[in-house]
Amino acid sequence: MQPPRCCCLLLLLYLFLLSGTWATLEGTFTVQLLQTSTFQNTSFVETEGLALLEDIEIATLDKHTRSIHFHQPWVHPALPHMDWDNIENMLRIYLLKISHLINEGAMEKDVPYPFVIQCRAGCELYPNRTSRTFAYVGYNGQDFLIFDSDNDTWTLSQDTDLSRYFLAYLKNHTAFSERVEVLFNNTCVDAMERFLTYGRAALERQELPVVTVFARTPSPQQLLLVCHVTAFYPRPISVAWLRDGQEVPPGPQLSTGPVLPNADLTYQLRSVLAVAPQDGHSYACRVRHRSLGTRSLLVPWGNSQLLLITALLAGLLGAAAVAALLLLAVWRRRKHQRVEESESRNSTLSKEA
Known part of the structure; x- marks a missing residue:
């Protein structure tokens, strides 16, 4: 005995909806x-x-x-x-x-x-x-x-x-x-x-990675650049070091730890690159993750103090410029007031004469 055609159609529709949803x-x-x-x-x-x-x-x-x-x-x-x-x-x-x-x-x-x-x-x-x-x-x-x-x-x-x-x-x-x-x-x-x-x-949950780059000096002859990536989800992630824009190949100077879980159901990862102090190269940590789409996070290291000093100087110069403008406006206002007062006194004296 063959099953009713309506039941077969319902079964096919259910399987189609189920497969189409998860696919x-x-x-x-x-x-x-x-x-x-x-x-x-x-x-x-x-x-x-x-x-x-x-x-x-x-x-x-x-x-x-x-x-x-x-x-x-x-x-x-x-x-x-x-x-x-x-x-x-x-x-x-x-x-x-x-x-x-x-x-x-x-x-x-x-x-x-x-x-x-x-x-x-x-x-x-x-x-x-x-x-x-x-x-x-x-x-x-x-x-x-x-x-x-x-x-x-x-x-x-x-x-x-x-x-x-x-x-x-x-x-x-x-x-x-x-x-x-x-x-x-x-x-x-x-x-x-x-x-x-x-x-x-x-x-399908996605959380953007937070990247921090800093340095440690275990000895005067060695500098360890640390790229700490955290708060990302899902788990798969790509972390690489770039030297002068070129990816650093695997080697004894590069150490990338395992992906570890965080308490908030996200993950973290740490990659360490050993370099010689003041070797003259520029370094950056590049992170690729599903939450970033086709983009990459590129966090540079090097000249961090110079960048900070430059930012502070720029801020100070900006504040000085604003203060100068305010002083100029006050000076002009007071000058205008003195001119008006002088003209008023001269007008009064002329009337009395």
Whole structure:
């Protein structure tokens, strides 16, 4: 029996509207779930979970009730209530199974307690609507297992008794692997498309970078030029030093740190260039960022004190010019008043005579 034509048309219209809405967002997008489980002993496991869309915290998992708490107002309306119920149920089953599996392996392989298991899993959605899932498992901060999405298989990152036990279980118990695949593949991709629609404003948020250039002198023979860029969003940014208008190539004299988060959900970056004092070159820090469009921020260093003195002198000269004009106006007014008074006295004397 074929479905009614009206239902097919409505479905096509829904898919068209959904795809057309999120397709206006350019680039690759990632949803990832971060799980940290602390195994204190065989009977006590504490698990924390965080969900991210790009770098936006969208939800956390309550470690006591295993329920989802939403961090953005648009996250909960993005999916029907029934879908959230299904996701919570799948997460509870997954966490119960994975905790039981790890505890069994730890006891069988005499793994000492306490230890920490971390998992980072999710999906990437590309501009052409293709997707890729990923999953990484860590043990006490070290890589443990990796999911090969191209071959749908798990591989060892750390060859230990526990990792081999875990790998053998995943290969032998296909039902659990299929549940994980549904959670991190189909569910993840479907949910992301809705998040891209409802969270478009958050994803398109842009904050202009604030750039400061200053110098430090660790020794008389060395001058460190520092370009500090902060308050920008989104995260991708390009920072370069220019010497006499030409970009300084990578080398031991150039050190650019990682992009670090600020408390206000923006980012900061610092680039340091080592130069010889009074080497005769001009230097400038160039910043390119999405919020600037096709423009670049170019903040020069060098002759800063001269520029400051020039500005102060210009200000003083301007003030002196204004004062001179005021004095001239007062002098002219008083001269005009004296002339009028003199003419008035002469007129009075003439009348008396």
